[in-house]
Amino acid sequence: MVSVNINHVTLTFPLYALEHRSLKRRLLSLVTFGMVDSGLKTQRENVALRNITLKIQEGERVGLIGANGAGKSTLLRLIAGIYYPSEGEIKVEGSIGSMLNISLGTDGEATGWDNLYLRSLLFGINRKTIEENLPKLAELTGLGHFLDYPMKTYSSGMKMRIAFAASTQSVSNVVLLDEWLSVGDKFFKKKAEERLQMLIKEAKILVIASHSRRLIERLCNRVIVLDAGTVVMDADVKTGCDYYFGMKEIEK
Structure with missing residues (x-):
């Protein structure tokens, strides 16, 4: 069975605080060989995801919603294996097809043919x-x-065509999307959307991050609401969307 299991996962990134950003202090530090402190010394941590526990099973279409910086893209990258947990564990059963940065791995000096080949090797x-x-x-x-x-x-539109074609050439069990991809002119966009719909239909699990209620309601059967790296709601689509988008209306 295809599944995604996330068990008490916390993900942190180190931050280096610049307490004294004075150019004068930097120059003094250089000319005195460090005898005068440059002020670059404090290391802190940013908690991107905090104690996340989720189980996504075959047949689920999960929409991730939340404000910018809530942790949606970070969670997708964690599932994709781009990030590793600082605490806890994650286990994915099944092949992963992620369209999180579809231009990654292209070479400007190489031809379109070569880039189709190179990006396919990357996958x-x-x-x-x-x-x-x-x-x-x-x-x-x-x-x-x-x-x-x-x-x-x-x-830029031609480059996106190359990246999109190579990224979507095979069906994966788990499809990860960070917003709906909109690439190229209206003629190519139609082909691209048809291809995406096919990939989603064939996939066993879909996880998509989006700010669009209409898209979430059209594609998903489960909603996870994130806020400051934590799960604040895990519910059916109507309940989750009513909660999040209702809160946004109140804030206005």
Whole structure:
């Protein structure tokens, strides 16, 4: 069974406080070989996630909602294995397809073809499968002869086509999305949305972070509300959305 199990996870990042940001102190420290303190000395910690315990099972479509800085993207990166817990443990059963930074791993000096290949390798796809998939990926991008050009000559929309095509070429058991991807012009956007819908339909688990109530209600059957790195509500979609978006209306 495909599942995501997060057990009493806390995630912290070190912060280095600049108590004395004076340029004069920095220069004095340099010329006196450290005899005058530069003031860069205090280390603190930022608790990004605090004592999170969640179990996500096969068939669940989970929407993560909360204000900016609540921990939504951090939780997605934790599930993806980008971050490791400072405390507690996380176990994911099943393959993960994360679209958290779809432009990662591209090379501006390489051609579009090469970047499709490189990004596929980054996702752990074997070379034989990549070579079989390349014609379909090229067709999806709709870039034609531009695939022969270095990626540094591309517009931002063209680069996103390359990244999106490579990132969505295989179905994963667990799909992670940080907001709904909107890439390219209206013609490519239609193809991209159809492809995303297919991936979500085939996935066993979906976890998506979004500020859109309409999107959460359309895609999800469970809502987790985060605030300051903690889970404040874990409920059905209506209850969770009413709670969070109702609070936002009150704040206005």
